[in-house]
Amino acid sequence: MKLYIISNRLPVKAAGSNGTFVFSRSEGGLATGLDSLQTSYEKHWIGWPGVCTDNEKDRQEMNEKLQEMNFHPVFLSEKQIQNYYEGYSNSTLWPLCHYFYAYTLYKNVFGNPTSKSTVFSVRRFADWYVPATKYGYRIIS
Numbered sequence: 001m002k003l004y005i006i007s008n009r010l011p012v013k014a015a016g017s018n019g020t021f022v023f024s025r026s027e028g029g030l031a032t033g034l035d036s037l038q039t040s041y042e043k044h045w046i047g048w049p050g051v052c053t054d055n056e057k058d059r060q061e062m063n064e065k066l067q068e069m070n071f072h073p074v075f076l077s078e079k080q081i082q083n084y085y086e087g088y089s090n091s092t093l094w095p096l097c098h099y100f101y102a103y104t105l106y107k108n109v110f111g112n113p114t115s116k117s118t119v120f121s122v123r124r125f126a127d128w129y130v131p132a133t134k135y136g137y138r139i140i141s
Helices: 029-035 056-067 078-097 116-134
Strands: 002-009 012-017 020-025 042-048 071-073 138-140
Touching: 002 029, 002 078, 012 056, 020 056, 056 071
Parallel strands: 002 042, 002 138, 042 071
Antiparallel strands: 012 020
């Protein structure tokens, strides 16, 4: 049985370019906590690898290396990183969900849950979620 963990970030950060990438462990509570999860399930992690590239060769190289670790990258554009990842997810949702209400920041430029930019970003993650449920895999999101 497989367990799919769907989050904004993979538990590794990619660095590099031109087909040469190095991966290092991400810091953070979710990545650390879930990575130490002891289970008989085959764990797979879906999320952004921490680097933006429009180069298809670079994406393919990262994808191949990450697949070896059961990590499945969701590539985001610079605009999606700024508005969805850094903006809506980290500046609006994260503080609300962690009781840091005073740090909650919302700007129209982030989009809203139904804006085209936000829906498109979320859709990239959903493209992994739907097939996984079809096969009965366990999912944490």
